[in-house]
Amino acid sequence: MITLASDFGTPYPAAMKGVLLQRTDARLVDVAHDFPRQDVRTAAFWLREVLPYFPPATHLVVVDPGVGTDRAAIVLRAGDHALVGPDNGVLVPAARRLAGGDEDRLETYVINERALDPADPTTPTDSPTVSSDGEAPRSNTFHGRDVFAPAAGAVHEADIDALASLEWLEPAAIDVDLELPVPALEDDRATGEVMVIDGFGNAITNVPGSYLDGRERVLVDGDRVPVGETFAAVPVGDRLATVGSHGYVELDVNRGRGDEAFGLEPGDRVVLEPDGSGRD
Numbered sequence: 042m043i044t045l046a047s048d049f050g051t052p053y054p055a056a057m058k059g060v061l062l063q064r065t066d067a068r069l070v071d072v073a074h075d076f077p078r079q080d081v082r083t084a085a086f087w088l089r090e091v092l093p094y095f096p097p098a099t100h101l102v103v104v105d106p107g108v109g110t111d112r113a114a115i116v117l118r119a120g121d122h123a124l125v126g127p128d129n130g131v132l133v134p135a136a137r138r139l140a141g142g143d144e145d146r147l148e149t150y151v152i153n154e155r156a157l158d159p160a161d162p163t164t165p166t167d168s169p170t171v172s173s174d175g176e177a178p179r180s181n182t183f184h185g186r187d188v189f190a191p192a193a194g195a196v197h198e199a200d201i202d203a204l205a206s207l208e209w210l211e212p213a214a215i216d217v218d219l220e221l222p223v224p225a226l227e228d229d230r231a232t233g234e235v236m237v238i239d240g241f242g243n244a245i246t247n248v249p250g251s252y253l254d255g256r257e258r259v260l261v262d263g264d265r266v267p268v269g270e271t272f273a274a275v276p277v278g279d280r281l282a283t284v285g286s287h288g289y290v291e292l293d294v295n296r297g298r299g300d301e302a303f304g305l306e307p308g309d310r311v312v313l314e315p316d317g318s319g320r321d
Contacts, residue, residue, distance in 0.1 A: 061101075153210070
């Protein structure tokens, strides 16, 4: 299995799939291609939450604001999984979780792009993307097709225990680490931040859901908000705090958008405190 994730929308992922299908008969599974454009942290959060549900696979990830620069292209082995993408931190949180938090189960390789077989051209030879000798040059703007897809196909076909033997992979440390922020928990107060806004408008924080245990209400930045186990715990249109499927506190609205109701965006600071009414 090869999974694909990007901020490309459409139709660019189709070109990556075309390259993969020239090289492997792997099952191709889309994770998402609508990550916020060039938002490495949001993609890293969702990949960390989603990829562990897959069986061993090769994960092709392209959220790459630095495409065409000197940022490296890398392969991370995390246990029985391999992740292929840019060295900008987007792969790191997911890789650590796939490795069970054990750094000894992580291997890092830099892709030698000159030694990697390029994507085979699929366009007529008079296309401007194909050279006179029929080879497709690497684009400075689409490494997803020209670097990462060929690499992912080759990694999938290789023995994961023998990645170091691939001549186009060079063991090396990553340049860009990315550790997602953790909340400050002090007494009964939690100071966190909004990690992402999902498609429903739910504001997902980094505060562990256990903070809501036993509470009927909390103060969210000073405003009293009921706690509910389901969206329907409050009337339609009302705000609530709940625990999302990922295990973190969400700030939501029953059949509405929590980001709008709470006035929150990714990266905003959020302070949760016990309800001061004494009835909590």
